[in-house]
Every structure is written in C-alpha cells, then in structure tokens.
Amino acid sequence: MLFGLAPLDLASPTGDHGGSHQEQADELTARIEAAAAIDLTMVMILTTETNNLRLMDRRLGGAAIADKMRAQIAQLEGVHRHAIRPGIRAQLAHVLSETAALAGWQALDTCALSDAWDHHEHAISAAREAENPALLAYACGQQAYVLIDLGRPAEATELLQHVRTTYDRRVPGHLRTWLAAAEAEAAAILGDEATCRTALDQAAALLPGDDADPHVPYVSLNTHHLARWRGNCLVRFGDPDTIEDLRSALAGMDGTYNRAEAGLRCDLAHALLAMGELDAAQPHLYRADQLATTIGSRRHGRRIKELMRAATRGSR
Structure with missing residues (x-):
C-alpha cells in the first residue's frame, strides 16, 4: 500500500468474480455427480464398447471409427477425471488405458507418430493408476513401435527388453508371448539376427494352448x-x-x-x-x-x- 499497489477493492482483493466462481462450482458439482452415476454395470458397458471398437478396428481400420473412438475416449476421460470412489476410478482407468492404447495403434497405422506417442503416454498413465502390470507392459510395448517407425529400432529393442525384464513374470502367457515376439521384430529391423531368433524361440515356448485370454482381450495371438x-x-x-x-x-x-x-x-x-x-x-x-x-x-x-x-x- 505504501507503494500505491494496494487493490482498489480492499474487501475483495481479486475483484468481484463471485458469479464466475459460482458457475465453476456448479459445473464441477455437475461433473462429479455425473461421474458418481458410474457403477460396476456402467463400467462393464464401457468395457464392452471398447471391445466392440477393437473388433471394428480389425475389420474396418481406425479411419472408419475415428469419431466413435474420440467419443469413447472423451467420455472415459470425463467420468474418470471426476470419479471419487477409488474402486470405480481404478476400473475406469483400466478401460481408459485399453482405449488409449487402441487409439495409439490406430494413430501409428496412419503414420501420425506424435499422436501415437501421446495416446500411449495416456495409456501408460492410466495403467499406472489402475495398478495393472499387464496394461502397463502392453502400452509400453506398443510405444516401442513408435520408436521403430521413427527409425530408432535400437531404442525400441532396449525398451522391450526392459519391459520384459520388469513385467515378464507378472503378466499372462499371451502377453509374455506378445512381448517376446515384439522384441524379435525390433531386433530384426535392427539387423540383430541372434537376438531376433532367441526372442522368437522364447515366444514359441511361452505361447499358451488357448487362442485367447479374457484377461488380456487386447492381445490376439x-x-x-x-x-x-x-x-x-x-x-x-x-x-x-x-x-x-x-x-x-x-x-x-x-x-x-x-x-x-x-x-x-x-x-x-x-x-x-x-x-x-x-x-x-x-x-x-x-x-x-x-x-x-x-x-x-x-x-x-x-x-x-x-x-x-x-x-x-x-x-x-
């Protein structure tokens, strides 16, 4: 105040923004209440929608379902960000990680490498919150393909080897096989035939007898x-x-x-x-x-x- 810098309205140092503050409070309350409506049944519905998008992607490709993907991610992000109950929030993070990883793969397929990287970062973050090592290993493994397409197969191989070392014993057999085969592909692109063949042999030894594992629907092997x-x-x-x-x-x-x-x-x-x-x-x-x-x-x-x-x- 001695330097003439005191606010004009001493009773309200930030000015009169009561109206906008109330609007923010009302909007946040509405979002939290909308997220509170998400229960286990709704989580199952959202999971089914992501699975359906995965099946459509296999047949039609990412471009055909781009609008559906954006809507699904926006909905998941909205309810996850405002969910309060820890159990529901963790399950929403699980579905969000699967969906973001799928979006990352679609972006990779269209050569949108920056988008692919960002989607995988999103998937990794959500997997960490879900405390799911399989999702985390898968998202990191897929992100290695962005490095491959950037012309950095050595770093991709190193990343996949790190993921396998860190998570190999903590994830289902189909995903262990997938990670080994992904390492083999990165090594092949690098020109390292010995590492490639070793990883392929490991993948063959790890492959379970069943065609699919319901715990890892994002891996079809x-x-x-x-x-x-x-x-x-x-x-x-x-x-x-x-x-x-x-x-x-x-x-x-x-x-x-x-x-x-x-x-x-x-x-x-x-x-x-x-x-x-x-x-x-x-x-x-x-x-x-x-x-x-x-x-x-x-x-x-x-x-x-x-x-x-x-x-x-x-x-x-």
Whole structure:
C-alpha cells in the first residue's frame, strides 16, 4: 500500500468474480455427480464398447471409427477425471488405458507418430493408476513401435527388453508371448539376427494352448499369428523357411484381421520377390493394397508401394 499497489477493492482483493466462481462450482458439482452415476454395470458397458471398437478396428481400420473412438475416449476421460470412489476410478482407468492404447495403434497405422506417442503416454498413465502390470507392459510395448517407425529400432529393442525384464513374470502367457515376439521384430529391423531368433524361440515356448485370454482381450495371438510374426522377422534375413511360415499363417487367417492380413501378404510378397518369384508375389501385393485401402492404413500403404517398385525393377 505504501507503494500505491494496494487493490482498489480492499474487501475483495481479486475483484468481484463471485458469479464466475459460482458457475465453476456448479459445473464441477455437475461433473462429479455425473461421474458418481458410474457403477460396476456402467463400467462393464464401457468395457464392452471398447471391445466392440477393437473388433471394428480389425475389420474396418481406425479411419472408419475415428469419431466413435474420440467419443469413447472423451467420455472415459470425463467420468474418470471426476470419479471419487477409488474402486470405480481404478476400473475406469483400466478401460481408459485399453482405449488409449487402441487409439495409439490406430494413430501409428496412419503414420501420425506424435499422436501415437501421446495416446500411449495416456495409456501408460492410466495403467499406472489402475495398478495393472499387464496394461502397463502392453502400452509400453506398443510405444516401442513408435520408436521403430521413427527409425530408432535400437531404442525400441532396449525398451522391450526392459519391459520384459520388469513385467515378464507378472503378466499372462499371451502377453509374455506378445512381448517376446515384439522384441524379435525390433531386433530384426535392427539387423540383430541372434537376438531376433532367441526372442522368437522364447515366444514359441511361452505361447499358451488357448487362442485367447479374457484377461488380456487386447492381445490376439495363436500359432498362426505367431507364424506370421516369425515370417515378418525372418524375411529380413533371407531365411528360406519364411515362405512356408507365411503361407501357413495365411491359411490360418479367419478373415477378420484385415490389418494383420495386409501385413502378412506384404511379408509374403517380400519373401517371394527375394526368391525371384515375381508372378507369385503380384497377387499378394494386389490383395494387400486392397486391404490397406479398405482400412486406411498409410503404414502398410507405404510398404506396398516400396514392394511394387521392387517388383517393377525385378521385372526389367
């Protein structure tokens, strides 16, 4: 006050904002009350909606369900942020982590790498609040693919090895298999054949007999999927068994994993081109292109163009 800096309204140092303060209080109260309406039944409904989005993503791709994904994440974020009961809040964090990880994978498929990274950071944070090591390991493992697409396979391999060391004994068998296969893929891209083959052998040994585990619905992995993954890795080293692995995997595809089939046909075309079998490779490239276009996969689209250019050069 001695320096002439005292507020004009001594009774209200911040000025008269009572109206806006009350609006904020009313809005926050309404959000907390809306979140309080979420019970176990509602959590199950939200979980089912995320599972349905996952199934739609496999067939249609992320672009076709982008609006639905944004709405689901916005709804989950809203109720999670304002949930008070610890048990419900933790379960909402669980669903939010699964949904954010799915959004991250979709962003990766469209080559939106910054968005993919942010979605996975969101998934990791939610998994920590849910205190679920499987969700945390999965989100970190998927984030490694962002590093791969950034051209940083060494860091991706290091991250996956850290995740396996930290969480391997604390997560279900299907996820342990998934993490081992992901490490193999990162090592293959890095050009480390020894690490790749070791991780593939570990993945095969870890794979449970059942096709699915209800505790990890975000991991879909069986012998056919693992054969596809093995072929994807070993095609980079010119392994002659790759073609048979990939054909076996293709025979076992059930037609609902369009993104996976597009990738598989790219790998098979790659292997056939490496063997000089241009005519055999063409139908796989054509079908892969159809699938990539259907699901809006820019990631696969870029690879298909590279393989088509290689096929053109090989035919000259």
